[in-house]
């Protein structure tokens with residue numbers, strides 16, 4: 001009897017979904033960012049109903065749960081999960097080894113079945129993200145009730161152009177809650193990006209709990225005030241608000257964020273800045289500085305003379321810290337900073353000069369290189385690789401280092417020519433703390449640190465593989481990343497405002513084929529995705545959606 005009832009219900013559902021079999025869809029139904037490699041529009045729509053099951057097996061548990069939560073929260077329908085149901089009327093997740101790229105996927109939507117196949121779980125996850133963007137933006141808001149949810153038929157074959165697709169966040173200058181960081185990770189996932197570069201230590205604040213050195217956060221996690229406005233110029237001497245400011249993430253919170261990102265196939269790459277940008281660490285442990293202090297957690301922005309002393313004690317201290325960092329972060333890469341290291345203290349330090357002599361180094365640049373090589377050796381011995389800002393090229397690059405090219409593209413080109421892997425983050429296209437509008441409109445915007453600006457169109461025009469490289473050298477370009485320095489972003493709202501929609505443009509730069517990149521076409525899809533930002537409650541630069549206002553003047 002039960003079986004008969006089941007068959008009757010299933011037939012009813014099928015006849016109901018039959019009405020969708022012949023529907024002709026319009027191009028408007030397919031607004032996916034980043035643009036998939038191949039997308040074929042077909043006839044018909046899949047009806048999501050209470051009879052829909054997800055078919056998958058335990059190897060895809062996380063993806064099944066993600067999809068089930070997504071569809072349940074938007075439709076109010078609880079989907080059953082069944083490894084043995086037939087494809088008819090259902091959504092199937094599967095691994096398919098014939099797909100070439102480890103992040104590649106296929107998505108097939110027909111009126112009576114959806115199949116998402118990935119080479120690995122990552123591909124299946126990205127297939128789910130594409131499926132999500134085939135659903136109306138209203139699904140993103142759990143308060144919306146959608147009576148009938150249908151998905152337009154399509155055949156997609158997709159894989160990314162670059163293996164590294166990142167977003168960075170500076171939590172040193174301003175500190176942001178775990179909830180905000182997770183909201184950031186959600187954005188990274190929606191855009192099929194796969195790396196979150198978490199800039200955890202700065203002159204203005206040390207943000208990661210290290211058990212062996214509790215003062216790093218007790219002392220280094222807080223500053224006694226913050227510079228007000230665009231201070232530090234001749235006509236605007238520094239003034240401070242004198243309000244104690246700070247915060248840090250406990251190791252439990254870090255584990256939670258790493259797991260949250262991992263479930264979305266995002267690797268969290270921690271950055272521990274050395275040997276410069278270290279005032280906060282030195283305020284906590286002055287014995288590891290050249291002058292022995294006293295130091296204070298910086299209250300203003302900029303580049304400081306304070307650096308770690310190149311002593312055995314300092315290396316021991318840094319190795320202890322990095323050991324705890326490695327316990328928390330499973331990423332292959334650990335970012336060790338290396339940028340903006342002023343050499344004054346080393347020039348004046350008898351001990352640093354002794355090291356230069358002892359090690360046969362030419363100058364302080366080579367001392368920096370020695371410093372980085374020591375740290376690299378330690379991390380390599382523990383199975384990890386370093387990323388450093390492009391200054392690590394000066395004085396000789398460490399043997400296995402990856403370069404993050406930020407002062408333009410030259411560092412990236414030089415590194416690739418030396419057969420080092422590279423992540424491109426040139427300020428011109430990838431610094432999302434720059435204004436989004438030209439000088440005449442900047443007065444209407446929240447203050448940023450300079451008059452430089454980068455429009456969405458400019459981000460979209462970026463080509464991460466420099467033309468100067470041969471095809472062989474070009475293989476060393478792993479991808480690109482958007483950087484978000486937060487000196488002038490005291491609130492989370494401002495972070496979102498600066499990131500969106502520029503990261504949406506970057507996501508297509510790093511994912512889609514060159515052939516598939518078309519500004520006009522992207523812009524149409526951008527106008528759709530903002531409805532998703534709205535439904536999800538993200539703040540964004542609305543004027544940047546207006547093509548005319550976004551023009552680079």
Ligand code: ACM
Pocket residue numbers: 339340389406
């Ligand atoms: C940097 O912007 N100092 C890497």
